[in-house]
Amino acid sequence: MKKKAIRINTLKIEIDKLIKNLEDKGYILEKINYCDYGFFVNENGRNIAHEIEHWLGYFFIQDASSMLIPIILDAKKDDLILDLCAAPGAKTTQIAQMMENNGCIVANDVREDRIKALSFNLERCGVLNTIVTMLDGVKFLKKCNIKFNKILLDVPCSGTGVYEDVKITENQIKRLTTLQKALLKNSFNCLDKDGYVVYSTCSILKEENEDVIEYCIKKFGLETVEIKNFERYNLKESFLENTYRLEQPYQEKFFVCKLMK
Numbered sequence: 001m002k003k004k005a006i007r008i009n010t011l012k013i014e015i016d017k018l019i020k021n022l023e024d025k026g027y028i029l030e031k032i033n034y035c036d037y038g039f040f041v042n043e044n045g046r047n048i049a050h051e052i053e054h055w056l057g058y059f060f061i062q063d064a065s066s067m068l069i070p071i072i073l074d075a076k077k078d079d080l081i082l083d084l085c086a087a088p089g090a091k092t093t094q095i096a097q098m099m100e101n102n103g104c105i106v107a108n109d110v111r112e113d114r115i116k117a118l119s120f121n122l123e124r125c126g127v128l129n130t131i132v133t134m135l136d137g138v139k140f141l142k143k144c145n146i147k148f149n150k151i152l153l154d155v156p157c158s159g160t161g162v163y164e165d166v167k168i169t170e171n172q173i174k175r176l177t178t179l180q181k182a183l184l185k186n187s188f189n190c191l192d193k194d195g196y197v198v199y200s201t202c203s204i205l206k207e208e209n210e211d212v213i214e215y216c217i218k219k220f221g222l223e224t225v226e227i228k229n230f231e232r233y234n235l236k237e238s239f240l241e242n243t244y245r246l247e248q249p250y251q252e253k254f255f256v257c258k259l260m261k
């Protein structure tokens, strides 16, 4: 059983004010230790998704693990960030919040239905610093002449870290890992020389995680870099240097690493 969590959207409301509103309605909030604006929520028989504050974009319902990825990306006010597989925008809206609506994000996704959800969420959350594009990620990276200083690759994956009963065939894994490698390889065409890429999946499969990274290190000369303070984020270092897994009870399982060239 997962613990529901919310991220308070500081683009729209102060943290204390929303906590008071929700506690007055009977919700019990418990702070997530690595995120000042993230809270586990005990709904006490209610449904927080139905609250007006949700529709107004005062908070985003987001798994606690997912909140960690923009923190690792370390989004800053003057960044130019590419979020290549962005829909429905949980992480994009958090990145915009961390940038206080400064700098610029390009948020891309390949699926029209998911782009609609992304655009809706950007609007709901009062995000003003984001341009939305709809392209296959590999095509985007091959065509784009802009150099970003940070790129988030929250790649399509099997979802085995979220749903325990996912049935996935070897062929599907092969297709996914081919795409994951192509996205990672080509992301470096669009990266500033001092920039970095954060690669993340919500998969527990080694094929989509360490194996993809190891392949790209050997084949394309990419390097993983340490995620500072990883213990503070409850991350466990994996067998491949500077790659990490988040496997906390009641949360989605994630794999994450930071890469440079």
Ligand SMILES: C[S@@+](CC[C@H](N)C(=O)[O-])C[C@H]1O[C@@H](n2cnc3c(N)ncnc32)[C@H](O)[C@@H]1O
Pocket: 066, 084, 085, 086, 087, 088, 089, 090, 091, 092, 108, 109, 110, 111, 114, 135, 136, 137, 138, 154, 155, 156, 157, 179
């Ligand atoms: C893990 S989800 C992203 C979740 C999102 N980052 C968030 O935090 O809300 C992966 C996304 O990759 C998109 N995707 C799949 N194939 C793609 C491709 N070839 N190029 C770009 N995006 C792709 C999917 O439509 C999906 O929205």
